[in-house]
Amino acid sequence: MKPYILIADDEDDARLHLSSFLSRRFDCGLEQAKDGKETIEKLKNRPFDLVLLDMKMPHVSGLEVLGYIKDASPSTKTLIISGYDDFKEECLKKGADDFIAKPYDLEVLETKINSLLNAKKEACRKT
Numbered sequence: 001m002k003p004y005i006l007i008a009d010d011e012d013d014a015r016l017h018l019s020s021f022l023s024r025r026f027d028c029g030l031e032q033a034k035d036g037k038e039t040i041e042k043l044k045n046r047p048f049d050l051v052l053l054d055m056k057m058p059h060v061s062g063l064e065v066l067g068y069i070k071d072a073s074p075s076t077k078t079l080i081i082s083g084y085d086d087f088k089e090e091c092l093k094k095g096a097d098d099f100i101a102k103p104y105d106l107e108v109l110e111t112k113i114n115s116l117l118n119a120k121k122e123a124c125r126k127t
Contacts, residue, residue: 002027002028002029003026003028003029003049003050003117003120004028004029004030004031004046004047004048004049004050005022005026005028005029005030005031005048005049005050005051005052005113006030006031006032006033006039006042006043006048006050006051006052007019007022007030007031007032007033007052008032008033008035008036008038008039008051008052008053008054008057008062008065009032009033009034009052009054009057009081010034010035010054010056010057010058011054012034014054014081014102015032015034018052018081019032021106021109022113025110026113026117028049031046031048034057035057035058035059035060036057036058036059036060036061036062036064036065037059037060039051039053039057039060039065040060040065040068043068043069043072043073043076044072047073047076048073048076049076049077049117049120050076050077050078050079050113050116050117050120051065051069051076051077051078051079052079052081052113053065053066053069053078053079053080053081053096054080054081054082055080055082055084055087055091056082056083056084062080062082062087062091063087063090063091063094066078066080066091066094066095066096067094067095069095070094070095075120075123075124077097077116077117077119077120078095078096078097078098079096079097079098079099079100079112079113079116080096080098080099080100081099081100081102081104081109082099082101082102083101083102083103084101085101087099088101097116097119098112098115098116100112
């Protein structure tokens with residue numbers, strides 16, 4: 001079964017760039033959300049294996065979305081993608097699985113995504 005990934009970022013170009021990259025590199029289902037409110041709505045409608053989550057978004061912050069994910073769907077992996085490196089420690093303390101700062105290297109991003117998807121697969125095998 002192919003993984004499902006949600007890209008949550010308020011910047012249209014960032015979402016489109018990530019979506020294009022992921023569709024070329026991974027056999028996965030993809031959805032996009034333009035703000036924190038839409039991200040939570042999408043999470044309520046279907047399970048995701050991984051959420052690529054920006055921190056600074058309108059309506060509901062990335063930290064609030066992260067809290068929602070950890071409460072409502074703790075098995076969903078989260079990769080924080082932020083232009084603000086000072087969020088890293090706080091995000092990891094609040095349960096984010098990984099963090100990458102903008103601008104990011106696509107090879108590093110791909111490695112992080114592979115690692116998180118593999119961890120998700122392994123956790124599913126154990127249950």
